[in-house]
Amino acid sequence: MFTEKFLEVLNHEGVVSIVSCSNNEAHVVNTWNSYLVIVEGNKILIPAAAMIKTEENVNSNPDVKLTLGSKEIMGHAYMGTGFLLEGTAKFLKDGEHFNNMKEKYSFLTRVLEITVNSCKQTL
Amino acid sequence: MFTEKFLEVLNHEGVVSIVSCSNNEAHVVNTWNSYLVIVEGNKILIPAAAMIKTEENVNSNPDVKLTLGSKEIMGHAYMGTGFLLEGTAKFLKDGEHFNNMKEKYSFLTRVLEITVNSCKQTL
Numbered sequence: 001m002f003t004e005k006f007l008e009v010l011n012h013e014g015v016v017s018i019v020s021c022s023n024n025e026a027h028v029v030n031t032w033n034s035y036l037v038i039v040e041g042n043k044i045l046i047p048a049a050a051m052i053k054t055e056e057n058v059n060s061n062p063d064v065k066l067t068l069g070s071k072e073i074m075g076h077a078y079m080g081t082g083f084l085l086e087g088t089a090k091f092l093k094d095g096e097h098f099n100n101m102k103e104k105y106s107f108l109t110r111v112l113e114i115t116v117n118s119c120k121q122t123l
Numbered sequence: 124m125f126t127e128k129f130l131e132v133l134n135h136e137g138v139v140s141i142v143s144c145s146n147n148e149a150h151v152v153n154t155w156n157s158y159l160v161i162v163e164g165n166k167i168l169i170p171a172a173a174m175i176k177t178e179e180n181v182n183s184n185p186d187v188k189l190t191l192g193s194k195e196i197m198g199h200a201y202m203g204t205g206f207l208l209e210g211t212a213k214f215l216k217d218g219e220h221f222n223n224m225k226e227k228y229s230f231l232t233r234v235l236e237i238t239v240n241s242c243k244q245t246l
Binding site: 013014015017019020021022023024025026027028029030032061063065067068069070071080082084122123 | 136137138140142143144145146147148149150151152153155184186188190191192193194203205207245246
């Protein structure tokens with residue numbers, strides 16, 4: 001699911017965009033590459049403090065898209081690579097993943113869990 | 124419209140997300156902080172090579188959202204700042220802005236022009 005190049009991106013700091021959509025309006029929030037935690041091979045956990053509108057959106061439409069990248073990693077043709085991920089989201093408020101994340105990111109109030117269906121290198 | 128801190132972000136490399144929406148599905152493409160050119164006080168020009176789906180979307184719904192940031196610039200409370208921009212988009216295929224951008228970014232086929240209504244610091 002996740003290539004070596006994708007995992008390399010997580011080790012370079014940058015802005016991640018998380019896009020949700022409902023009522024034909026897209027909403028986007030950001031987090032940092034270094035906050036993404038991969039579990040169970042195809043899931044990404046992200047600490048959530050606010051993300052109120054994102055939570056509202058995924059309650060009616062769980063499909064989300066994430067983008068992230070790094071200019072410091074070689075892409076298809078030039079320096080700089082980027083990835084587009086598609087998956088479904090839910091917010092965790094308890095359980096093992098929640099507890100593990102809370103230890104690492106004490107500021108979180110929920111954990112955004114994304115089950116990734118597709119992870120494509122775009123650049 | 125654009126704060127000094129926003130302009131500072133443009134001088135630090137990072138991934139920009141451009142989000143468009145139509146038929147209740149969000150689409151997102153990426154570019155680099157260093158590719159954004161500000162003109163006329165409230166417009167951002169971005170070189171476009173592909174962005175086919177984005178162009179389709181803005182033809183039916185011109186509202187777009189952009190996010191960008193840098194972990195190397197101080198935010199509200201911690202290191203790392205991010206911005207959410209909202210505006211309307213169109214694709215330029217000729218004219219002065221197109222010609223100026225083509226000189227700088229020879230790979231472009233069109234210029235994505237975003238008229239920015241709002242530029243908020245989110246972090």
